[in-house]
Amino acid sequence: MSSDSNVSIRVENLGKCYQIYPRPASRLKQAVANRIHGVLGRSAPRYFSEFWALRDIGFEVPKGEPFGVIGRNGSGKSTLLQLITGVLIPTQGTVETRGRIAALLELGSGFNPEFSGRENVYLNGMLLGLSRAEIDAKFDGIAAFADIGEHLERPIKTYSSGMLVRLAFAVQVQIDPDILIIDEALAVGDALFQKRCFARINRLADDGVTILFVSHDQETVRTVTRRSLLLHEGRAIAMGTSSETLRAYRRLINQEESKYFASLAEREIVVEGIDPSTEGNNIKLPESVMPSDEPQLVPETLGLDVSAAAMMDAPGAGTTRDGAGIDDTSFGSGHALVQRVSTTDESGEPCAVFYPGERIRVRIDFKALVDLKNLNVSLRIRSREGLKIYSWGTLNQDMQVAAGLQDAPVFWERAFAKGEESCALFDFVCPLGPGFYEIQAAVSHEGQPDYSEQTILHWKDEAAFFQVFMDQKTYHFGGSFDLRMSASW
Numbered sequence: 362m363s364s365d366s367n368v369s370i371r372v373e374n375l376g377k378c379y380q381i382y383p384r385p386a387s388r389l390k391q392a393v394a395n396r397i398h399g400v401l402g403r404s405a406p407r408y409f410s411e412f413w414a415l416r417d418i419g420f421e422v423p424k425g426e427p428f429g430v431i432g433r434n435g436s437g438k439s440t441l442l443q444l445i446t447g448v449l450i451p452t453q454g455t456v457e458t459r460g461r462i463a464a465l466l467e468l469g470s471g472f473n474p475e476f477s478g479r480e481n482v483y484l485n486g487m488l489l490g491l492s493r494a495e496i497d498a499k500f501d502g503i504a505a506f507a508d509i510g511e512h513l514e515r516p517i518k519t520y521s522s523g524m525l526v527r528l529a530f531a532v533q534v535q536i537d538p539d540i541l542i543i544d545e546a547l548a549v550g551d552a553l554f555q556k557r558c559f560a561r562i563n564r565l566a567d568d569g570v571t572i573l574f575v576s577h578d579q580e581t582v583r584t585v586t587r588r589s590l591l592l593h594e595g596r597a598i599a600m601g602t603s604s605e606t607l608r609a610y611r612r613l614i615n616q617e618e619s620k621y622f623a624s625l626a627e628r629e630i631v632v633e634g635i636d637p638s639t640e641g642n643n644i645k646l647p648e649s650v651m652p653s654d655e656p657q658l659v660p661e662t663l664g665l666d667v668s669a670a671a672m673m674d675a676p677g678a679g680t681t682r683d684g685a686g687i688d689d690t691s692f693g694s695g696h697a698l699v700q701r702v703s704t705t706d707e708s709g710e711p712c713a714v715f716y717p718g719e720r721i722r723v724r725i726d727f728k729a730l731v732d733l734k735n736l737n738v739s740l741r742i743r744s745r746e747g748l749k750i751y752s753w754g755t756l757n758q759d760m761q762v763a764a765g766l767q768d769a770p771v772f773w774e775r776a777f778a779k780g781e782e783s784c785a786l787f788d789f790v791c792p793l794g795p796g797f798y799e800i801q802a803a804v805s806h807e808g809q810p811d812y813s814e815q816t817i818l819h820w821k822d823e824a825a826f827f828q829v830f831m832d833q834k835t836y837h838f839g840g841s842f843d844l845r846m847s848a849s850w
């Protein structure tokens with residue numbers, strides 16, 4: 362690797378292309394053609410098509426940084442990791458790494474199923490370049506971390522997937538890697554083991570180990586990593602802080618959901634559970650809510666500015682954002698529209714700045730585009746880092762009423778006529794610590810009054826924003842949430 366000693370992984374113009382043969386015999390035909398045309402000094406005809414699993418990827422990860430790779434199935438994540446670990450040879454570009462790489466790629470890869478756990482620890486350790494004496498010295502630490510008791514002496518073909526991942530993770534983290542690569546594998550362990558793994562990953566990062574973490578799970582990527590790369594169809598379409606990249610990922614998913622719903626509507630398929638006696642069946646989405654065919658997420662999404670200042674300056678930001686129309690921040694079947702989401706103070710005055718203990722009111726205005734009933738109007742509150750702080754909906758209240766815990770009119774049973782505009786009001790006393798918060802709003806159809814049969818009619822990200830400040834003199838607590846503690850002797 363070049364002189365910059367702070368860079369742990371450098372990937373430049375990286376690509377992997379596979380040759381796809383229509384039939385197994387085509388591969389043989391190609392080999393023969395290559396040979397014959399080679400002898401004749403000509404280029405051979407092609408009996409394959411090219412498929413680029415990964416193309417034009419470039420990034421650097423500084424030493425000690427936890428870096429995330431996120432993307433949908435088949436987006437190229439495993440291919441990228443395999444190129445970095447040297448399991449695959451790139452078709453184009455280069456990968457440079459500094460130091461010893463430990464990788465948790467495929468579950469149990471590098472293990473021999475016939476050998477015991479103990480024997481596999483030695484086998485694996487040697488594959489990773491350790492001497493027998495070095496493994497002897499580390500063995501107790503590995504066994505303690507894996508914590509699988511007497512199973513350590515049994516053949517690993519008898520292990521559950523959870524035990525396998527415990528042993529694999531224990532070996533990888535105890536060999537003092539410079540780079541640790543983890544591909545989703547942690548999802549297999551139980552909650553306690555996962556907690557232990559995350560604590561260990563944090564400690565390794567603090568000790569200067571570079572972590573490359575790959576997952577579909579947004580919350581885990583957010584917890585583990587600082588910066589991330591978003592892959593889509595083999596290309597890098599966003600890179601930045603993990604909260605920026607995950608925002609881009611959510612937009613990508615929203616667009617794909619919208620396309621899916623649009624294709625359902627085009628095929629005139631009924632949204633299950635909507636009253637068959639109304640013209641709400643076989644609806645076509647109105648023009649205004651038809652998502653565009655072309656994905657909007659292009660490399661320009663790089664460097665999304667989600668800073669509080671940028672959000673507050675954004676057109677429509679502040680107390681209110683108009684939700685009309687489906688864009689790249691929303692998705693849904695289009696049977697209803699979130700029109701407007703606003704925050705007000707106790708007296709109903711528009712307000713986007715609150716102090717802990719003050720009353721916050723959120724109003725979600727929506728419109729039924731067909732005759733509808735069994736609706737749920739809901740919201741999510743996310744922190745500036747994108748963590749879900751809270752989600753709640755009218756259906757939650759209906760469930761409490763049904764359980765006899767609350768006494769209020771049941772919203773779920775209410776019918777809305779086509780074209781009817783209505784609103785749901787949410788009211789709470791602010792328990793939040795200082796910060797910048799996003800509200801996501803949704804109208805969904807609930808086939809059952811228990812969230813078991815949900816169809817999203819319109820989901821709107823970034824529907825509104827608000828800020829919480831703290832006045833140190835009058836009301837103060839530390840952290841992100843007021844637990845309303847009391848003290849006594």
Ligand SMILES: Nc1ncnc2c1ncn2[C@@H]1O[C@H](COP(=O)(O)OP(=O)(O)OP(=O)(O)O)[C@@H](O)[C@H]1O
Nearest residue numbers: 379412413414432433434435436437438439440441
């Ligand atoms: N040996 C191969 N030959 C042809 N295509 C391949 C090969 N290996 C992978 N691919 C294709 O390359 C693309 C990227 O695959 P990859 O496994 O890297 O995706 P991924 O993001 O890791 O997916 P997942 O989240 O499902 O594990 C996919 O379309 C896959 O079908």
